[in-house]
Amino acid sequence: MFKPKRKAVVVGAGIAGLATALRLGRDGWDVTVVERSPARRSSGYMVNLIGRGYDAAERLGLLPALRPRALGLFTTVLTRADGRPKFTVPAALAEATLGPRTLTVFRGDLESALFTAARDHADIRFGVTVTSSDDAGITLSDGTSEHADLLVGADGVHSSTRGPDHVVDLPYVVAAFGLPHPVPGVPDDSATTFIGAGRTAAVVALGPGRSSAFFTYRCADPAAELRKGPAEALTAAFGDLGGGVPDALRHIGPDTYFDAVSQVVMPRWSTGRTVLVGDAAWCVTLFAGHGAALAMAGADELGAALLAHDDVPSALAAWEASLRPEVLKRQALARRGMVQYAPPSDFHVRMNDLTIRAMTLPGIRTLVRRSVERANR
Numbered sequence: 001m002f003k004p005k006r007k008a009v010v011v012g013a014g015i016a017g018l019a020t021a022l023r024l025g026r027d028g029w030d031v032t033v034v035e036r037s038p039a040r041r042s043s044g045y046m047v048n049l050i051g052r053g054y055d056a057a058e059r060l061g062l063l064p065a066l067r068p069r070a071l072g073l074f075t076t077v078l079t080r081a082d083g084r085p086k087f088t089v090p091a092a093l094a095e096a097t098l099g100p101r102t103l104t105v106f107r108g109d110l111e112s113a114l115f116t117a118a119r120d121h122a123d124i125r126f127g128v129t130v131t132s133s134d135d136a137g138i139t140l141s142d143g144t145s146e147h148a149d150l151l152v153g154a155d156g157v158h159s160s161t162r163g164p165d166h167v168v169d170l171p172y173v174v175a176a177f178g179l180p181h182p183v184p185g186v187p188d189d190s191a192t193t194f195i196g197a198g199r200t201a202a203v204v205a206l207g208p209g210r211s212s213a214f215f216t217y218r219c220a221d222p223a224a225e226l227r228k229g230p231a232e233a234l235t236a237a238f239g240d241l242g243g244g245v246p247d248a249l250r251h252i253g254p255d256t257y258f259d260a261v262s263q264v265v266m267p268r269w270s271t272g273r274t275v276l277v278g279d280a281a282w283c284v285t286l287f288a289g290h291g292a293a294l295a296m297a298g299a300d301e302l303g304a305a306l307l308a309h310d311d312v313p314s315a316l317a318a319w320e321a322s323l324r325p326e327v328l329k330r331q332a333l334a335r336r337g338m339v340q341y342a343p344p345s346d347f348h349v350r351m352n353d354l355t356i357r358a359m360t361l362p363g364i365r366t367l368v369r370r371s372v373e374r375a376n377r
């Protein structure tokens, strides 16, 4: 018997939105994606596809496109404020802490792989957003309207689909941007990381198109920092550092990702036929290291639930029940992880150093690997 195609409107062409469009489009949905930005947003720092996120990338057929872009193993040099090396973290430690079914890529490479795969399955419109949505339909800012079985809010931590509530602001800002290669002050095929009281500056130099900088720092009023703009705020917070940092600061530009750090904590992620996915629903923050992975898993598992259930609300309820424990675990780990990225004092910096040094010992590395494998199960 002929079954009409179900219609979905996805708000946001970030990681969660593109993954949702790909999954639903492949499952036979008629998908329209609206992205507020006039063009693709391909910037960002490294993201880990790990656990359920790696499984989702595999099921979505993205691994062949992502593997050649994988950052692989590289050495990280922990530095002092002036850029001199403190000690080296061997590449094998990263492997042990992440486990075997992991892929580390730049966010931009993940966005590209998703966009290339999703555009064959969805109508993706840039410079367009939702202006209103009710039982009568969804009105878009390009003057068109849609009657959809499902409205997916994948519009990130500042989601308009969700609204301003349920955001827990944390006292940090974060910045990430690409760098030309080579990066003065950073040896090729390696990364340097400075971790000081209340701040981290990391610069990676892995070749052309694969070099970038990442900054995060603690501050009393993140909104005031954002008003200054990335150039002024980051120079004030990191201008005293040496190594690769001065050169990185010179490359702050219009593509620089610069935002406050917030978690989103909601009692439920769907109402009727509207569902939130990714940061819009459950932002875990960069401190969790799982934002992109959870966005991918959430999108793929949403598609699976919609295939398994005929009615949308039952599918959404089953999907949320399965995913929520993982999200809560990652949010709790992120709150603990802040101490690593922005240690409260020099004492905590020294304790962090001792922990990292201990983890480089071969026996301890095996223990780390086992505990990570347990955490990702």
Ligand SMILES: Cc1cc2nc3c(=O)[nH]c(=O)nc-3n(C[C@H](O)[C@H](O)[C@H](O)COP(=O)(O)OP(=O)(O)OC[C@H]3O[C@@H](n4cnc5c(N)ncnc54)[C@H](O)[C@@H]3O)c2cc1C
Pocket: 011, 012, 013, 014, 015, 016, 017, 034, 035, 036, 037, 041, 042, 043, 044, 045, 046, 107, 128, 129, 130, 154, 155, 156, 157, 158, 159, 160, 161, 175, 176, 257, 277, 278, 279, 280, 285, 286, 291, 292, 293, 295
């Ligand atoms: C350019 C960029 C760079 C990033 N860099 C990093 C990084 O270096 N480190 C890190 O930890 N995280 C970074 N993030 C966040 C990271 O991508 C997410 O935490 C994670 O991947 C979950 O993805 P998401 O799709 O839920 O959210 P996002 O990746 O933030 O995507 C949300 C998308 O929705 C769009 N959007 C927002 N509002 C509307 C609206 N009203 N209508 C239509 N579209 C809308 C946004 O423009 C964006 O494209 C970055 C996000 C962006 C957009």
